[in-house]
Amino acid sequence: MSKIWRVASREYLSNLRRKSFIFTTFGIPILMIALILVITTLSIQAEAGDVNDQIGYVDHSGVLSRQIAIPDNYTMFDSEEAAEAALAADEIGAYFVVEPDYMATGSVTLYIASGGGDALIETFNQYLIANIDTGLNPEIAARVLDPVVMSLLTLNNGRQIEENSIGVIFMIPMIFVFVFFMAIQTTSGTLMSSVVEEKSSRVIEILVTSVTPFQLLAGKIIGLGALGITQISIWVGATLLVVLLSNAIPQLHGLSVPLDIIFVGITYFLLGYALTASFMAGIGAVAGSEQESRQIAGLAVFPLVIPFFFIYIFITDPNAPIAVFLTLFPLTAPVTAILRVGYSGIPTWQLVASILIMTITTLFAVWASARVFRWSILMYGKRPSLKRIIGAIFGRSEMQTTATGERAG
Numbered sequence: 001m002s003k004i005w006r007v008a009s010r011e012y013l014s015n016l017r018r019k020s021f022i023f024t025t026f027g028i029p030i031l032m033i034a035l036i037l038v039i040t041t042l043s044i045q046a047e048a049g050d051v052n053d054q055i056g057y058v059d060h061s062g063v064l065s066r067q068i069a070i071p072d073n074y075t076m077f078d079s080e081e082a083a084e085a086a087l088a089a090d091e092i093g094a095y096f097v098v099e100p101d102y103m104a105t106g107s108v109t110l111y112i113a114s115g116g117g118d119a120l121i122e123t124f125n126q127y128l129i130a131n132i133d134t135g136l137n138p139e140i141a142a143r144v145l146d147p148v149v150m151s152l153l154t155l156n157n158g159r160q161i162e163e164n165s166i167g168v169i170f171m172i173p174m175i176f177v178f179v180f181f182m183a184i185q186t187t188s189g190t191l192m193s194s195v196v197e198e199k200s201s202r203v204i205e206i207l208v209t210s211v212t213p214f215q216l217l218a219g220k221i222i223g224l225g226a227l228g229i230t231q232i233s234i235w236v237g238a239t240l241l242v243v244l245l246s247n248a249i250p251q252l253h254g255l256s257v258p259l260d261i262i263f264v265g266i267t268y269f270l271l272g273y274a275l276t277a278s279f280m281a282g283i284g285a286v287a288g289s290e291q292e293s294r295q296i297a298g299l300a301v302f303p304l305v306i307p308f309f310f311i312y313i314f315i316t317d318p319n320a321p322i323a324v325f326l327t328l329f330p331l332t333a334p335v336t337a338i339l340r341v342g343y344s345g346i347p348t349w350q351l352v353a354s355i356l357i358m359t360i361t362t363l364f365a366v367w368a369s370a371r372v373f374r375w376s377i378l379m380y381g382k383r384p385s386l387k388r389i390i391g392a393i394f395g396r397s398e399m400q401t402t403a404t405g406e407r408a409g
Contacts, residue, residue, distance in 0.1 A: 003211045007219025012226050015190055024186055025231045029238030055120065056083045056095035061102035063128070071127065087113060096124050173342025176265045177335055179235055181304070184273055187228040188280040189297070191220055195284030195373075196293050213374035214367075221277050221366065228273055264341045264351070271358045272334035276300060278365035285369070285376040286389060303331035307339055318344035327354050330361040368393045 015021055056075045057064070064076070075092065077083040083095040094112035101107060108128075110121060198207065207216055279300040287293035306326065313320050318340060326336040327346065333354050340346050346354075371393045 003215045004219045004222065007211060007216055008223035008226065011194070011220050011223030015224065015227050016230070021186070021190075021227070021231075024182070025234050028182070029235055029241075032238060033241060054092040055124070056086055056092040057098065057124070058083050058095065059098045060100045061098050063098060063102055071123075074127065084111070087111060094120055098128075173261065173339050175239075176261060176338050176342070179232060180265065180269055180272065180334060180338065183228045183232050183235075183269065184276050184304075185301070186231065187224045187273060188277040190227075191224050191277050192280035192284040192293055192297060194220065195281050196287060214370040217281055217370045217373050218366065220281065221274060224277065225270070225273055228269070232269065260345075261338070261342050264337055267355060268334040268337050268358075271355070271362055272304075275330060275358065275362045275365050276304075278362065278369040282365075282369040282372045285373045303329075304335050306332050307336040310336075311339060311343075314340050315343045319347070324350060327351075328357055330358045333358050 054073050054075065055071075056077050058077050058080050075086075077086065077095065080097055083092070083097075086092045087095055090113075094110060097109040097111070099105070099107040099109065108124070110124075112120065197203075211219070280297060283293050283296050283300065287296060307314075310322055310326065314323055314336075317323070323336070323340060326332040327340060327350050337346060337351065337354060341351075372389060375388075
């Protein structure tokens with residue numbers, strides 16, 4: 001066991017000092033924080049800048065003769081000339097003219113200093129609906145003007161989401177998946193490159209004189225896994241900083257990351273990393289060059305992309321057969337579980353079964369990769385076939401190689 005930890009320590013420390021790791025680990029959070037600051041600054045400038053949100057209106061039809069609910073930024077003018085003068089003096093940003101035949105035609109004209117009147121039209125429509133003199137009492141008129149204050153409650157996980165945070169909350173699982181992808185790609189890709197490099201330079205043959213192939217592979221997986229956790233910890237710290245900065249953005253007020261997403265995210269990162277890293281190590285062991293290994297590696301990563309095609313189903317029909325299957329299938333489980341927990345929740349039995357299946361699959365993948373790893377050292381320089389690789393996993397190729405060596409001797 002001490003040899004595994006020595007290999008893990010070497011892998012962790014040597015890769016921790018790499019410029020590419022430092023750039024990726026600190027560069028992405030810096031870019032995220034910079035983007036938040038830019039958005040915040042622009043938002044503040046837009047609110048405090050030259051944008052005039054005062055709206056005027058002229059009612060030639062008399063439909064607004066008895067106003068009930070008047071927004072603070074609405075001003076009535078007796079004539080179009082007065083409204084036009086106020087617009088020219090920048091006292092208002094726009095004004096509406098309700099034409100005399102409004103009740104028959106619905107005709108309203110908007111005069112605005114610059115483009116972008118869609119939002120104004122929508123708010124004025126609501127204003128008209130609430131204030132047209134049809135005998136509505138004030139309470140009904142106020143409710144017509146602001147009919148819904150939305151709160152979303154997902155029954156599967158009991159999570160309640162306020163109206164102004166719905167979009168942001170639904171982005172949280174996507175952010176977790178993005179972090180998962182980046183960490184998996186960085187660490188498992190580094191592992192694959194390390195195996196290819198050491199195999200090509202024959203350094204690996206020296207290493208296996210002091211450690212077994214399994215110890216070497218296990219140490220690499222543990223060391224680079226710790227590197228991935230370090231990377232994620234820094235990114236989580238940056239995310240917490242973003243949350244602290246979020247008070248400047250109304251849509252992010254009260255933003256918090258649910259604990260179940262954090263638990264599922266960490267659990268599936270560890271299992272998903274170990275599984276993907278095992279595949280990458282196996283690919284690195286049999287590939288003839290780093291370029292060839294990267295081409296094959298796409299096949300190992302592709303299953304993680306499949307759940308994105310079914311996000312709509314995860315939201316609208318959380319327990320659909322395809323959602324359950326992708327949760328239990330180990331190659332798609334990490335991304336599927338994170339998305340489902342974030343959007344709709346997962347029944348406990350599915351979550352437990354998924355983690356159990358992934359754990360068993362990961363242990364088998366590590367064992368199988370170690371077998372292929374050992375076989376590739378013995379068969380250095382020979383092009384592997386699928387039949388030989390399968391034989392190496394279950395011991396047949398190793399016996400054939402040994403027998404061949406004995407006959408040659």
